[in-house]
Amino acid sequence: MKKLLLLFAFFAAVAQSCDEPEDPYAEQRDLLEKQDFKISQHLEENNITAVKDDYGIYRVALEENPEGEEIAFGDVALVNYTISQLDGTLIGENEVESMRLGYLDPNQNNIQQRYLPTALFVALGHMREGETYRFYVPFNTAYGNFDLTGVVPNQSIIVIEMEVEEVYQTKEELFAADLAAIDSAVVAREDTVTDTLSTGIRKVLLEEGEGEMVDANDVVSVEYTGYLLNGKEFDSNTSAGDPLFEFVVGAGKTIPGFETAVKSMKKGEKAVFYIPSTQAYGSDGVFIGPELVRSKFNAAIPPHSPLIFEIELVELVKK
Template sequence: MPPVRLKEGIDMDELKGDGSFFELQDFNPKDMPVEEYFDDADVYKYYSTDTQGEEDASDDSDTDSQLTPFAKLARKMKDITTDQDKGVLKDMLRQGTGNVLPSDAFVTVHYNAYLEYSDEPYDSTWLRSAPVRFSLGQGEVIAGLELAIASMKVGELSKFLVTPQYGYGKFGCPPRIPGNATLLFRIEMIKFVECGGVNQFYRMTHAQKKDAGFSLIKKVALKHRQDAKEHFEGGRYVRAAKAYETAVKCLEECHLQNSEEEVEQQKMLLHLYINSAICQLRLNHHVRVLSYCHQALDIQEQNVKAFFLKGKALRLMGEFSRARTFLCKAQRIAPNSSDITKELEKLAQDVKNFRAMEQDMCRKMFKHTVSSPPEGAVTDESRKYVGSEHAQTKTELTGCSDDFRNLVFENLQSFKDNKELMEMPMPSSGFTAEEAACICDLAKILGLCVRKRGEVN
């Protein structure tokens, strides 16, 4: 029942007394605002004349004119019930391909559902832009809808009449579906996954799952892969990632009986690893991308997608040198790939921008000019480092000016004297080779530990 309005508001002080009573305002359900869920133009696309009997109006005899629209429609339809009780009738509008669905398939369908004399659908997956997905044989939908879908093939478009005993019965489903309502469904079969035994798999104990055969594990993995694909296409990347992860775990933990099963398992895992990497890339989980790509390359050493995704993730992580390595490997395998070419162009631009940023940082770090060399630095007379056991002449550091050496010396000495600092990161680019060598040598002179960050592929 819709809500009703009080004639007068509630006084909380009166409620605290001996008692209160309420009077209701005269109520007319028609006065209630109607919530619009869909655009009128969209709803109009799915109007059905079958619910009005308009298509048969010109051919009606005197007897037929007394029939309801659904009764007229039923004359052209085929009974698909086991008992032939005309509880579910079918009229194929477009043929499908392949075999009829298995009784326990996991299906994806679009449908519109209508009531008699109502040309607008009371329910529509097309209007929601979201097909419905469920497993046959599990009681997830009304019996008539499940029976209808079980009679279809992929790509088929059919309409079905479902009587109350196969629908919502004598009570209906208020407020949209009245009691004893016959329903009209217009259904398109999009796709299905054969997943016999999948539901039973999840009722098994952990030990039973480990002993399950590869054929069953394969069905479970395919179902989760299908779930992941649909989540990914819908932009639900977190759910897609979890579904891919579940499919991977099922395959990785299964017991294989022979080499044929191992080949098929590895092929499926390779596909899942690549898709998982793509999904993690959308979530900006770059380390996970590298992990999945590494697993894919363990199966197929020259997988161009794994090289490409790994290179892209490394670029986004700022590991430009490693990124170039893997992108170049991908380009050698697929030299005409526009995606790889574009990624290399992005990498070149990122390197250029990063170097400009580092040079600016260097200028800020060494912004003060020293008029005279600090104690222990190189002098014009000696051209040697004072106090160094490994004295070097200026000619050994061609391209490194005295001012630069003295500025570096000052900054390193300041770092050494600061007991609160344990590390002084230096940029990996922005210096010439001679300047980098100068920094390392001065650090060693001051007794500082120089550590270069290694590259681990």
């Protein structure tokens, strides 16, 4: 009888252990503890004093500006950054111009945070305009479990050094910054603006068209090439064999600024348009940085980016 009770107790214990699910986060917590120790050890060995936040990110103030603007959710910050591994191996930095980064809630899932290190958003919450900080970031708020073989070792600690140049707190401030950046690009490209559309779009006429202007509900077919303000091409349909881009004006099949640009054209016309970010992809662009990491993904337009489009109106069917 005693053996039977012991056997019953054994099977009961096995059944209970089977009912208890394994902790799916145990391995991650273990790795984070090891990385926290590794960061702490690095800081101690290099005589660096840092403050740890609730995300497990350590920060060091390199240049403070107590009088600078604070950054609130929804603001857009103009930043410069460098991202490295903990041993100092450079991963990359913003290549040419400063990067516009919207301050989003790090606890909310959004398309930017699927690619950007969440630590960038956490960092903005600690900073003011005119400040520079260094952040030591464990893998879960860095590049996580993305497969970045040959670019960033999997589940890596990263170090972000970031400077906040300016903060745009309203759409009006961001729009003004867009126009200033556009006008600088116009000068750099030695273009001559022939018209400024009502939405702030700068137009440079290359070849005149003929006939009627485009109206809402017209069907248009165009060739185009899109560029960032730094001249980097991100899209085009001008190669041999590429189909024309056909759409109904006003149907919302393209960004507002592209439609506004086309509505200013006649058949056969060719022009360059400088489009503010508010008339382009706004905050919906996906910034994947730096360049070495971006090569692993297919997303070329950073958020809050003014754009340049060279457009030729090939066909026009009036409504």
